[in-house]
Amino acid sequence: MDNQSKETIIKNLQQFINFTQRSNSWFIEKTNISKEDFENLLNGEGDILNNIEKILQLYGIENKFYFHQKDFKLPERPRNRLITDLPSIHREEVKNEETDFKLTMEMLDDFVNIFELLKANQVNKVNYK
Numbered sequence: 425m426d427n428q429s430k431e432t433i434i435k436n437l438q439q440f441i442n443f444t445q446r447s448n449s450w451f452i453e454k455t456n457i458s459k460e461d462f463e464n465l466l467n468g469e470g471d472i473l474n475n476i477e478k479i480l481q482l483y484g485i486e487n488k489f490y491f492h493q494k495d496f497k498l499p500e501r502p503r504n505r506l507i508t509d510l511p512s513i514h515r516e517e518v519k520n521e522e523t524d525f526k527l528t529m530e531m532l533d534d535f536v537n538i539f540e541l542l543k544a545n546q547v548n549k550v551n552y553k
Contacts, residue, residue: 425472429492430468430472431468432493432494432496433476433491433492434465434467434468434472435496436490436491436492436493436496437465437466437476437479437491438466439496439498440479440491440498443498443499448462448466451479451482454482455475455478455479455481455482456478457475457478461475462475476491
């Protein structure tokens with residue numbers, strides 16, 4: 425891979441990561457890319473194509489050259505999507521019912537945490553008035 429292609433891929437990947445508003449640690453956890461490999465990826469080093477593929481799989485992006493595009497366009501914000509489309513963001517293989525249940529509970533826990541944060545934020549706004 426030539427340097428210009430590598431620069432394009434890394435620039436597009438960094439835009440995508442910023443767009444998702446997810447932390448690097450979130451990507452590391454969800455893709456099973458080591459911290460060192462993820463840092464190398466962001467610096468245009470290491471096994472770029474393999475690590476990019478893991479990010480594409482995470483988001484259900486089938487185009488292997490998604491980050492290679494010179495006229496890269498970010499996708500629509502998730503809030504503009506239907507709720508039924510959101511599971512593709514958390515695409516994971518489910519090997520059995522127990523794993524499926526565990527993943528469902530983790531997702532539910534995330535929603536509960538979001539509601540708790542929103543509620544706490546609303547309480548703070550009320551107290552300041």
